[in-house]
Amino acid sequence: MRSAAARAATKKACRRGAGVGAAQADGVHRALSPKVRQFSTGQRMLIAAFLVDNSFAFMQKRELDRPNDPHLIAYYAGLTAVFWPSWLLFCVIGIFAGNIVPASWQLEFAIPLSFIAILVGSVRSVPMAAAAVVGGFASVLLFSLPLKLGLVVACLAGLLAGVFAEKGVHWWTSHKAG
């Protein structure tokens, strides 16, 4: 293995890979599913293979801003043409620059910061906020679980909180109306 920085990066990627991957695939799936139906297996594989965090975030925003956009696939292709090569390029730069940039710069802190932007953009209702709050705190409480299971369990806890919050909101609105 090349360096401590590279190893840390791989570990980080492993840790968040599963959860984010699923959330991402779901987000893009929800945005694309009516359009994806017309595509072959090979074309779908291409869509899945070139999916990165950034295009996921943009697809999500696009779907919320312009529902039923008929050119969504073209939008995705355009995003991918820019994001995927730059993702790769800056990963490589990061692996090498990781040995040069001093640790005191705490550049790795930019990762959770960038996710704050996605998080704020993705919360659009009270149940979603409940899912975020519970998921966030659970991930800290459960951090010591082996195999990074904490993240998975925290996600489930957040999900559950969101479902309960939905029920609560539903009860509240029907109660006020009645």
Next chain:
Amino acid sequence: VDVTQSWIVVLGLAVGTFLIRYSFIGLLADRDMPHWLERALKLMVPAIFAAIVLGGVVMVGGQVADLSHWPRYAAAAAAFVAAMASRGSMLLTVIVGMTALHGLPWLLR
């Protein structure tokens, strides 16, 4: 960790993450998802991102960061405000957060 082992990890990650992504796009797109699953997955996005954010801000070396790490908390709060104000602008959020992380201790030194 030798070179072969590294490549096995890399290939495993490549196949694994691809399968997770493809499972939704490739296999589920043809059928309508049950309503409850779709609702639950919609909640999963904020839950997982919040879990990553809080884990990344609060945990340092496997421990909850104590008050000596206050710039982390201050920077995250500043980034949160920037994200709210800019309706989720990633560039602005990161710039404000990193500036706060290094700028606040420098101002108060």
